Amino acid sequence: KRLPDESIDSIVTDPPYHLKSIVKRFGKPGAKPAKSGDVFKRISKGFMGQTWDGGDISFNKEVWVECLRVLKPGGFLLSFGGTRTYHRMACAVEDAGFVIVDQIGWAYGQGYPKSKDIALLIDKSLGCSNRGRAIPTANSYQATKHKSKLTSNPKVSGPYTPRTEQGKVWEGWGTGLKPAWEPIVVAKKPFEGTIAANIQKYGTGGMNIKACRVGEEEITINTWDDGTKRFGGAGHSYTQRKQKGRWPANFC
Structure with a gap:
């Protein structure tokens, strides 16, 4: 808010993705954000407990209204987003007055899958214990029978082998894909007059x-x-x- 109007040529930003934030996402109009309580307190903090990923910064239209204000006419906005929440950010950017020009796909290929092993979950529901700890991957824990009870043996092993008939039906099944790319919204502040006149006056609006x-x-x-x-x-x-x-291209 301290920056003067039309003083910035372009904005490139990587705002919070709010992958688990439920603030302003549920509840009745006027309800307070979920900052406490047994059910929503943890996920209100953001993805993997990171408080910076909580709130609704990138979903808040007023944030992008300020970006629009400081940008020169024709100035570009590039903002990274998460694949699950990008649409909410893009809608807020457009509602603020930006023109959506394109979307860039940034492929990095080094994401870590957050998928859960369905066979393992079924085995646990039927008696497999995880020793009171969350099981990060099926490769680290192997369900075994011990004293007529199914327990977990914390050791590095191969792919998880289901121990129950119900689990064997779902062997090899998971709940998600490996993240390997991020969408980037490419938006622009509307031109003042014609393209030629705008670029000559402000020096913004073109791509080299x-x-x-x-x-x-x-x-x-x-x-x-x-x-x-x-x-x-x-x-x-x-x-x-x-x-x-x-x-x-719009893919890199």
């Missing part, structure tokens, strides 16, 4: 396509001329053309 091309290089040709073209045989090379490179 030339600087972002992928695979730009010169194509060199090696030749060996015979005596009819040159006195004696002589090899040489020349640049046939310059490869412009591929147009930058």
